[in-house]
Amino acid sequence: MRIGEIARRSGVSVRALRYYEEQGLLVPGRSPGGQREYTEDAVQRVRAIQQLYAAGLPSRRVAELLPCMDTDTTTDHQRAMLRAERDRIRAQIDELTATLARLDELVDAADRRG
Amino acid sequence: MRIGEIARRSGVSVRALRYYEEQGLLVPGRSPGGQREYTEDAVQRVRAIQQLYAAGLPSRRVAELLPCMDTDTTTDHQRAMLRAERDRIRAQIDELTATLARLDELVDAADRRG
DNA sequence: CTAAAACCTCACGTAGACGTGAGGTGCAAG
DNA sequence: CTTGCACCTCACGTCTACGTGAGGTTTTAG
Numbered sequence: 001m002r003i004g005e006i007a008r009r010s011g012v013s014v015r016a017l018r019y020y021e022e023q024g025l026l027v028p029g030r031s032p033g034g035q036r037e038y039t040e041d042a043v044q045r046v047r048a049i050q051q052l053y054a055a056g057l058p059s060r061r062v063a064e065l066l067p068c069m070d071t072d073t074t075t076d077h078q079r080a081m082l083r084a085e086r087d088r089i090r091a092q093i094d095e096l097t098a099t100l101a102r103l104d105e106l107v108d109a110a111d112r113r114g
Numbered sequence: 115m116r117i118g119e120i121a122r123r124s125g126v127s128v129r130a131l132r133y134y135e136e137q138g139l140l141v142p143g144r145s146p147g148g149q150r151e152y153t154e155d156a157v158q159r160v161r162a163i164q165q166l167y168a169a170g171l172p173s174r175r176v177a178e179l180l181p182c183m184d185t186d187t188t189t190d191h192q193r194a195m196l197r198a199e200r201d202r203i204r205a206q207i208d209e210l211t212a213t214l215a216r217l218d219e220l221v222d223a224a225d226r227r228g
Numbered sequence: 229c230t231a232a233a234a235c236c237t238c239a240c241g242t243a244g245a246c247g248t249g250a251g252g253t254g255c256a257a258g
Numbered sequence: 259c260t261t262g263c264a265c266c267t268c269a270c271g272t273c274t275a276c277g278t279g280a281g282g283t284t285t286t287a288g
Contacts, residue, residue, distance in 0.1 A: 004264060011244095015263085019246060033254045033263055054206075055213045058244070074224040082224065086217040092168075093210050096203055099169045103200040110188045110196065116285095118234065126276095128235085133276060147284045149235055172274070 003028075006038045010046035017046070023059040026065060030046050051054050117142075120152045124160035131160070137173040139163050139180060169203050 007014045014017050020026040021036070028036040048069060052062045066084065068078050121128045134140040135150070140159050142150040151169045162183060179199065182192050 002265075015246060015248085018267095023245095031254085033265090034267095035254065051209065051213050051216070053245080054209055068220050068224075072223070072227070074220075074227075080219070081222045082221050086214060086221060089210055089214045089217065093214065095165070095168055096121055096207050096210070097164050098202060100203045100207065102165070102212055103196060103203065106182050106188075107193070107196050107200060109186070110182075110193045113186070113188075129276060129278085131234095137275090145284085147235085148237095149284065167240075167275080 001038045001040070001042070003036045003038065006042050006046070010050075012046055020046070020049060020088065024063050025059065051068045055085075055094065057085060061085065115152045115154070115156070115183045117150045117152065120156050120160070124164075126160055126164065134163060136158070138177050139173065169199075170201060170206065175199065 003014050003017050007017055010017075017026065017036075021028065026038075026042060026049065028038045028042065031037050045066070048066065049062055050067060057065070061081070064078065064081055068074050068082060074082070116121075118129050120181065121131055124131075130151075131140065140152075140156060140158065140163065142152045145151050149203050159180070162180065163176055171179070171203060175195070178192065178195055182196060188196070190202050
């Protein structure tokens with residue numbers, strides 16, 4: 001598939017896909033004419049990338065983590081990083097939960113006032 | 115208190131505090147000589163600002179939400195926004211929870227392999 | 229009164245994930 | 259063979275929450 005269709009299917013922009021290649025996150029093949037050729041699973045990979053971005057990871061981390069999802073082998077470094085990022089996300093969830101509680105209080109207080 | 119002490123107590127930089135003033139999030143008084151004079155509760159307010167920033171809200175939203183935490187009155191607009199941001203944060207927590215599960219799987223798989 | 233902190237106001241620099249043309253090429257249709 | 263859309267490669271622009279001097283003033287310690 002070409003870049004336009006992947007963009008439509010995955011919901012990201014063409015520019016974003018080129019950026020992912022530049023960052024080494026999703027490197028497609030090339031047609032004889034030089035156009036990018038993506039395989040089917042590229043869409044899944046894009047979703048994974050977006051999910052990790054949404055968790056606050058920078059491209060470098062995503063580039064280091066994606067191989068762990070592809071292959072079934074992990075180096076010590078990768079395992080340490082997996083744990084670190086997992087812990088970071090846990091802390092992030094805890095903080096968001098606290099913020100949510102705070103906003104809930106405000107909403108409830110407003111509702112009680114009419 | 116002056117800006118340096120607030121910075122130390124709240125853990126943010128002096129520059130950040132000036133920025134908060136510029137954004138209308140935390141506007142201190144001024145000494146006769148023109149220096150910023152903060153009250154005690156400024157530290158709490160800084161923490162609230164940081165918490166909202168951490169939840170992904172931009173300055174504009176924070177500026178709109180902070181009054182809800184100060185006064186006990188809310189406009190319709192404020193209440194709608196409170197709900198909207200609350201829902202956004204809920205969704206964010208859900209997505210992070212999914213990401214966490216995914217990373218947990220990877221960590222567990224790596225652990226099982228030795 | 230003086231020196232040194234600590235503060236002040238511009239105002240440009242930064243990082244990250246793209247947006248947005250500019251100018252040129254590949255490819256399927258007619 | 260030519261239109262025309264989708265694609266290509268630079269390469270500068272954008273937005274946010276500050277970082278980082280430059281150059282000058284206020285406050286405090288001695």
